[in-house]
Amino acid sequence: MSEQVQVVLVAAAGGAVVGVLGLLAGWLLRSRSLRWQLALVAVVSVTTVLVGVVAIAQLMFLSRHDLQVVMLVTLAGAVVSLGVAAILSEALVRWSRRMREHVRRIGGGLPDEPAPQAPAELSELARELAAARRRLEEAADREQRLEESRRELVSWVSHDLRTPLAGIRAMAEALEDGLANDPVRYHSQIRGEVDRMVSMVDDLFELSRIHAGVLRLQPELVLLGDLVSEAVAAADPVARMHRVQVGGEVQSGLEVTVDPAGLSRVLGNLIVNGVRHTPADGSVHVSARVVGDEVELAVADQCGGIEAGTIDRVFEVAFRGAEARTPEDPADPSAASRAGLGLAIVKGIVEAHRGRVEVSNTGPDGAVTGCRFVVRLPLSGPLTPSAG
Known part of the structure; x- marks a missing residue:
C-alpha cells in the first residue's frame, strides 16, 4: 500500500470517528441556541484536522519538536475558527430575533416594514410572510x-x-x-x-x-x-x-x-x-x-x-x-x-x-x-x- 493511500485512510478513519461524535453532539444540542450549533461545526472541523495530523505524525515518526509545531499551528487555526464561528453565530441569532420581531409585527396587524437585513434565505422568508399577510388581508376584505x-x-x-x-x-x-x-x-x-x-x-x-x-x-x-x-x-x-x-x-x-x-x-x-x-x-x-x-x-x-x-x-x-x-x-x-x-x-x-x-x-x-x-x-x- 502506497504512503498516500495510508494517509488518506488514516485521515478518513479519524474524521469518521469525529464526525459520528459530532452528529451525536448535534442531536443532543438540537434544541439549544444556534450559537451551540455553529460552535459545534467549528469544533468538529478543527478536531477532524487535529486528529488526522496527530495520527499521520505518529505514522511518519515525526520528532517531538515537529509534532509540537504542527499542533500549535492547528490549535491557532482552531482558535480562529472558533472566533469566526462565535461572530457568525451571534449575527445569526440577531437576524433570527429580527425575523421574530418581523413575524410578530405581521401577526399583530402592525404596518409593514422593510424585510430585516439578513441572509438571502431569511430575507426571502420575510418577504413571503409579508406577501402572505397581504393575501390574507385581501381574503378577509373579500x-x-x-x-x-x-x-x-x-x-x-x-x-x-x-x-x-x-x-x-x-x-x-x-x-x-x-x-x-x-x-x-x-x-x-x-x-x-x-x-x-x-x-x-x-x-x-x-x-x-x-x-x-x-x-x-x-x-x-x-x-x-x-x-x-x-x-x-x-x-x-x-x-x-x-x-x-x-x-x-x-x-x-x-x-x-x-x-x-x-x-x-x-x-x-x-x-x-x-x-x-x-x-x-x-x-x-x-x-x-x-x-x-x-x-x-x-x-x-x-x-x-x-x-x-x-x-x-x-x-x-x-x-x-x-x-x-x-x-x-x-x-x-x-x-x-x-x-x-x-x-x-x-x-x-x-x-x-x-x-x-x-x-x-x-x-x-x-x-x-x-x-x-x-x-x-x-x-x-x-x-x-x-x-x-
Whole structure:
C-alpha cells in the first residue's frame, strides 16, 4: 500500500470517528441556541484536522519538536475558527430575533416594514410572510364584502318581495269583498306581480347554483349571431317601452362552443340592464368579434357612466348603487328583479364558461356618456358538461 493511500485512510478513519461524535453532539444540542450549533461545526472541523495530523505524525515518526509545531499551528487555526464561528453565530441569532420581531409585527396587524437585513434565505422568508399577510388581508376584505352583500341581499329581497305581496293581498281582499270596480284589471295586476316574484326567485335559485358550483352547462357549437339576434328581439318590448334603440353587429360566421341558454341569459341581462339605464331616445349597441384566441362580446349603452368608486362593485351580489329599491314601473318587464342579481348572474355564467367579464366607462374626448360591458370567452377548447 502506497504512503498516500495510508494517509488518506488514516485521515478518513479519524474524521469518521469525529464526525459520528459530532452528529451525536448535534442531536443532543438540537434544541439549544444556534450559537451551540455553529460552535459545534467549528469544533468538529478543527478536531477532524487535529486528529488526522496527530495520527499521520505518529505514522511518519515525526520528532517531538515537529509534532509540537504542527499542533500549535492547528490549535491557532482552531482558535480562529472558533472566533469566526462565535461572530457568525451571534449575527445569526440577531437576524433570527429580527425575523421574530418581523413575524410578530405581521401577526399583530402592525404596518409593514422593510424585510430585516439578513441572509438571502431569511430575507426571502420575510418577504413571503409579508406577501402572505397581504393575501390574507385581501381574503378577509373579500369575505367581509361578501358578508355585507349577503346581508344587503336579504334586506333588499325582503323589501322587493314585501311590496308586491302587500299589493296582492290588498287586491285579493278587494276582490273577496266585492269592492273591485274592474276585477279583470285586478287579476292582471296580480298575475304581473306574481310573475315578477317568480322571476326574482328564479334569479335567486340560479345564483345559489352558481355559488354552490353546481351550475350545469350543455355546451354546443352555435352561431353567435343567432344568439345575439334572439336576445335583441327578446329585449325589443322593453326597449320600445323605454324608447331606446337596440342594435348590433356580429362578425360573419362566428361560431363558439357555449351553453346556448346560459349565454342567452348573459346577453339578455346585459341588454336589459343597458336599456333600463339608458335615457329615452338613447341606444344600446351589441357587438361580437374575434380578438386573438378569444371571442369578445360587448354591450355598450348610454347610461351616463358609473361612478369611479362603485364601478368595481357592479358584479357583486345585491349591489344596485344609488337606485331606489322599489321598481319605478311595475308594468316594466325589466323590473322583474331589481335585487341586484342580474350582473352577478352574468359574472357567474361567464366564469363557468372559463371566460371573464369587464366593465368600463366610455365617451368621446374623455367625456363619460355610457359604459361598456365586455364578455371574453375562449374561442376554442371544449367545455365540460358541468362547470361552476
